[in-house]
Amino acid sequence: xxxxxxxxxxxxxxxxxxxxxxxxxxxxxxxxxxxxxxxxxxxxxxxxxxxxxxxxxxxxxxxxxxxxxxxxxxxxxxxxxxxxxxxxxxxxxxxxxxxxxxxxxxxxxxxxxxxxxxxxxxxxxxxxxxxxxxxxxxxxxxxxxxxxxxxxxxxxxxxxxxxxxxxx
Numbered sequence: 001x002x003x004x005x006x007x008x009x010x011x012x013x014x015x016x017x018x019x020x021x022x023x024x025x026x027x028x029x030x031x032x033x034x035x036x037x038x039x040x041x042x043x044x045x046x047x048x049x050x051x052x053x054x055x056x057x058x059x060x061x062x063x064x065x066x067x068x069x070x071x072x073x074x075x076x077x078x079x080x081x082x083x084x085x086x087x088x089x090x091x092x093x094x095x096x097x098x099x100x101x102x103x104x105x106x107x108x109x110x111x112x113x114x115x116x117x118x119x120x121x122x123x124x125x126x127x128x129x130x131x132x133x134x135x136x137x138x139x140x141x142x143x144x145x146x147x148x149x150x151x152x153x154x155x156x157x158x159x160x161x162x163x164x165x166x167x168x
């Protein structure tokens with residue numbers, strides 16, 4: 001499947017966040033600085049292995065990647081978890097409906113990334129992504145900023161490190 005997404009920092013959290021569906025995510029990365037990136041993820045009580053191949057495109061308005069997801073058993077997940085590069089990322093993801101049948105996936109990070117919040121929106125095409133007008137609560141577009149890729153975030157020591165590099 002092809003993933004076309006834009007990622008933004010957050011100006012302010014939407015009101016009544018508790019009204020939206022929330023999932024708990026724990027994820028780690030293997031092969032972080034090469035292609036494909038390999039991700040393991042616990043998504044509530046599901047376990048998933050994902051191969052992610054980043055792609056360059058003509059428009060360069062969104063992050064574009066080919067993704068292949070495969071189910072894992074809990075045992076396989078726990079085994080792979082011992083082999084990750086960097087640290088496990090923990091976050092709550094809120095699924096917030098937007099106009100045009102789009103969904104904002106708001107990530108509120110815990111653990112060593114506590115204080116970081118961002119939101120992703122997936123699109124059917126780069127054209128749709130280029131026409132997207134973000135809601136007022138969205139902040140800076142960091143879609144093409146590698147500092148905010150989860151595979152990069154797992155290698156930093158704290159949120160302060162990303163802020164020192166020019167984030168927010």
